[in-house]
Amino acid sequence: MITNFSTSSVRTGIKRKRFWDQSAVANSFFSIATTTVGSGGASDITFSNIPQTYTHLQIRAIFSTSVSERSVRIQFNSDTATNYSYHYLEGYNTTVSSSAASTIAYGLIGVTPASTTYPGSCVADILDYRDTNKFKTVRSIAGGDPNALGSYAWFASSNWRSTSAITSIKLYPSSGNFNQYTQFALYGVLA
Amino acid sequence: MPASNTYESISSVTLSNNSTTVTFGSIPQTYTDLVLVIVAKITSGGLDMFVKINSDSGSNYSYTQLYGTGTSALSARASSQSIGIAGAVYASNDGVVINQFMNYSNTTTNKTWLTRINVAAATVSLITNLWRSTAAISSLELSSGNPAGTFTSGSTFSLYGIKAA
Numbered sequence: 001m002i003t004n005f006s007t008s009s010v011r012t013g014i015k016r017k018r019f020w021d022q023s024a025v026a027n028s029f030f031s032i033a034t035t036t037v038g039s040g041g042a043s044d045i046t047f048s049n050i051p052q053t054y055t056h057l058q059i060r061a062i063f064s065t066s067v068s069e070r071s072v073r074i075q076f077n078s079d080t081a082t083n084y085s086y087h088y089l090e091g092y093n094t095t096v097s098s099s100a101a102s103t104i105a106y107g108l109i110g111v112t113p114a115s116t117t118y119p120g121s122c123v124a125d126i127l128d129y130r131d132t133n134k135f136k137t138v139r140s141i142a143g144g145d146p147n148a149l150g151s152y153a154w155f156a157s158s159n160w161r162s163t164s165a166i167t168s169i170k171l172y173p174s175s176g177n178f179n180q181y182t183q184f185a186l187y188g189v190l191a
Numbered sequence: 192m193p194a195s196n197t198y199e200s201i202s203s204v205t206l207s208n209n210s211t212t213v214t215f216g217s218i219p220q221t222y223t224d225l226v227l228v229i230v231a232k233i234t235s236g237g238l239d240m241f242v243k244i245n246s247d248s249g250s251n252y253s254y255t256q257l258y259g260t261g262t263s264a265l266s267a268r269a270s271s272q273s274i275g276i277a278g279a280v281y282a283s284n285d286g287v288v289i290n291q292f293m294n295y296s297n298t299t300t301n302k303t304w305l306t307r308i309n310v311a312a313a314t315v316s317l318i319t320n321l322w323r324s325t326a327a328i329s330s331l332e333l334s335s336g337n338p339a340g341t342f343t344s345g346s347t348f349s350l351y352g353i354k355a356a
Contacts, residue, residue: 029198031356034223060224060353062293062300091257091266091317118321121293121303141291141305143319145255147270153257153319181300185223185355187197 028190030054037182041066044172047186050129052165054188057126059169061184062119065112067176069150072110072122074138075170076160080105088156093149107158109171110142114150116179125189130165197356201225203349209234209341213348214332218295222352225292227331231346233280237313238336240288242277244302244322245330249273251323258308258316275320279308280335280342286310295328302328 035045050057063072075084085102090111110122122142128134138158145151160166171184199222204213218225229240250271257266278288292304302325306318322328331350335342 027196029196029353031197031354034355060291060293060355062303089257089264091255091268093255093268094266096257096264096266118301118323119293119303121291121305121319123291123305141307141317143255143305143317144303145253145268145319145321147253147321147323151253151255151268151319153255153266153317155257155317181297183294183355187353 030188032186032188034183034185037178037180039180041177041179042182043177044170045178045184046168046170048168050167050169051188052130055128055191056189057129057166058187058189059109059122059124059184060187061110062121063110063112063182064116064119064179065173065176066116066179067173068112068114068116070112070173070175071108072112073106073172073174074109074158075106076136076162076166077164077168078170079160079162083161084158086156086158088154091153093151107138107160108156109138109140109158111144111152111154112173113144113146113152114148115146118144118146120144120152126166132163132165134163136160136162136166197354199352201350201352203347206342206344206346208344211341212332212334213342214330215350216330218329218331219352220296220327221354222296223294223355224353225295225328226351226353227277227290227292228349228351229278229288229347230285231280231348232285232343233282233335234341234343235282236340237279237281237283238340239276240278240280241334242275243332244275244328245326246332247324252321254318254320256316256318258314260314275322276306276318277333278306279310279314279316281310281313283312284310292328298325298327301325
């Protein structure tokens, strides 16, 4: 298994940062915080005061929403301006489709199935989250199957057009609330 | 920063002979998520790779699969299956499969996992799976097809645990 590796710039010969393929393990993956929604549900989940000591962040989550078949949105540093864009590709039941949006107020990291009982899940990577020289990019795999129609296999890329280091993350459904037992866990990855 | 790494190896299997099944039993309940990384081939053809959780053969599994064949992007799904999907294996070249079993050790939610498949000679795919049980996952039995095909010698199966704060 390739865990991580380095590359060199063809133009400059400079050694670059190591890539990470979601399976790097040796002393490089740390839990930052976890939130589990209680019996009353929650309109959003926010991670604040994110330490600036890692290279990448990963969000691992299971979720269901009070209104089914909702997207899970993401915002950074309380920025609600139209500084985000995304693309996604999805398998919805037996139909494949793709969509994109730009100059909007949120990114996307997941989608919930047609059920308020059976959860969806996602693994989302936020790359170079504290690099002040580049806009921030999120990649996500997600989906949910309710043992019925209304199922998704879904992956996406989102972009936040800011060079600010990410210090807080807000996650919320496109409508309704997160249900009880929804859980979002935030991890830091060292390269 | 937490004092310790939270992504740890639980068990790893490298087949020394061809085998129809690989089982991870007595999985520790001390993590939040499991990650199962597979690099495998089979002796002939190409097949789905199946997983039976906690020896459950009831009709409690379902999945939705987004995949590319090389000429088309397709989606498929199935409900109330007697076994789950944990990847795909082909004879043509080693495929890489990463399964993310989410919140496997809790006993309040039905279990879901995401499967990413990369087989250069055959397909790329993302599968979302459901096991309709709130039981903690304590064992995973993998098989290479139904009826069973045969994983080739040298195939590797690595199970990791991730612990949330």
